[in-house]
Amino acid sequence: MSSANATSTSDIVIPQDVPRDRAWYWLELGWKDLWRHPTLSLGYGLVFVLVGGAITYGLWQAGLSSTIPIAIGGFALVGPMMAVGLYEMSRRMQFDLPVRLNNIIFVKAASPIHLLYIGFVLLFAFLVWSRIAIMLYALFVSSTYLPLNDFSQFLLGTPQGLAMMVIGTVIGGGIALTIFAMTALSVPLLLDRNMDAMEAVVRSVQVVMKNPKPLLCWAWIIAMLIAVGTITAFIGLVVVFPLLGHATWHAYDDLLGAQKRD
Numbered sequence: 001m002s003s004a005n006a007t008s009t010s011d012i013v014i015p016q017d018v019p020r021d022r023a024w025y026w027l028e029l030g031w032k033d034l035w036r037h038p039t040l041s042l043g044y045g046l047v048f049v050l051v052g053g054a055i056t057y058g059l060w061q062a063g064l065s066s067t068i069p070i071a072i073g074g075f076a077l078v079g080p081m082m083a084v085g086l087y088e089m090s091r092r093m094q095f096d097l098p099v100r101l102n103n104i105i106f107v108k109a110a111s112p113i114h115l116l117y118i119g120f121v122l123l124f125a126f127l128v129w130s131r132i133a134i135m136l137y138a139l140f141v142s143s144t145y146l147p148l149n150d151f152s153q154f155l156l157g158t159p160q161g162l163a164m165m166v167i168g169t170v171i172g173g174g175i176a177l178t179i180f181a182m183t184a185l186s187v188p189l190l191l192d193r194n195m196d197a198m199e200a201v202v203r204s205v206q207v208v209m210k211n212p213k214p215l216l217c218w219a220w221i222i223a224m225l226i227a228v229g230t231i232t233a234f235i236g237l238v239v240v241f242p243l244l245g246h247a248t249w250h251a252y253d254d255l256l257g258a259q260k261r262d
Contacts, residue, residue: 018211018255023218026254030247033090034239037099041242044086044104048241049234056234063147070133073172074126076226077179079241080187081119084109086245087188087252094253095260110261111190114197118187121197125179132171140164180219181208188252192259207255218251 034041052075059068075082085104092099109115140160141151155161185207186200208215222244229237252258 018214020213020217022214022254023221023251026218026247026251027221027243029250030090030243030245033093033246033250034243036093037089040089040099040101040104041086041246042238044089044245045238045240045242048082049237052237053234067134067137070130072230073129073133073176076223077126077129077176078119078122079226079244080183080248081115081122083241083245083248084115084187084191086242087191087249090246090249091192091258091261094249094258097262107191109191110194111196111200114195114200115187115190117197118183118190118200122179122183125175129172129175132175133168136164136168136171176223177219180222181205184208184215184218184248185252185256188249188258189256192252192261203256211255 052072055071056068059071084107088107089099089104091097092103140163141154155165182201182204184204186197186204189195189200189203190197225240225244226237229235229240249258
């Protein structure tokens with residue numbers, strides 16, 4: 001339901017019914033975009049992985065390897081902002097505009113200040129998640145930070161570890177779903193249209209509430225692909241991250257309709 005001539009937020013129509021398997025269609029379109037400009041897309045993914053790898057290495061060297069899962073969860077939370085360049089690539093491809101490196105490094109968002117506000121919200125969510133995770137660690141682990149191998153054994157092999165994992169998963173899942181509802185479409189919406197951050201978040205939540213099955217399926221696909229990318233020593237994220245970025249743009253376009261800009 002794209003609209004190349006849209007000029008205001010008043011013409012945004014929230015669909016009442018999207019097929020529950022629609023997420024696979026978005027993923028298919030994202031896959032096609034990935035290979036239209038593979039050097040730029042995979043290069044984007046590589047930069048993302050290198051930054052994540054540097055942070056992981058730093059935590060390991062500092063003796064904080066048990067906090068690596070916290071960092072991975074944080075990366076997933078702020079992912080929508082880190083994928084802005086990928087959204088811009090897909091937008092340009094959709095409207096047959098030139099796609100160059102400077103377009104994705106220096107993205108010209110329609111609502112740059114309000115996009116920055118969303119970035120601060122995601123950063124705050126990351127800080128909240130980190131604080132909660134560290135508090136849970138302090139409550140359940142009597143010693144200082146364990147090496148990652150010992151922490152894994154504690155997590156999976158002791159009652160305290162299993163309890164911490166269950167509680168952490170419930171709390172983390174709640175935070176992740178809340179952030180997903182708020183940012184599933186608001187970030188590409190602010191990239192594409194001139195509107196304020198609050199309205200973009202409300203639109204995003206409205207779409208999720210009116211189409212819970214396809215969008216929960218989309219959230220599940222995102223989580224599974226990130227998990228696969230992570231357990232491959234982050235190498236898989238070189239493909240997974242740009243794939244999800246491109247697909248997210250098509251989810252936005254399908255649900256709210258993108259507009260053409262120069």
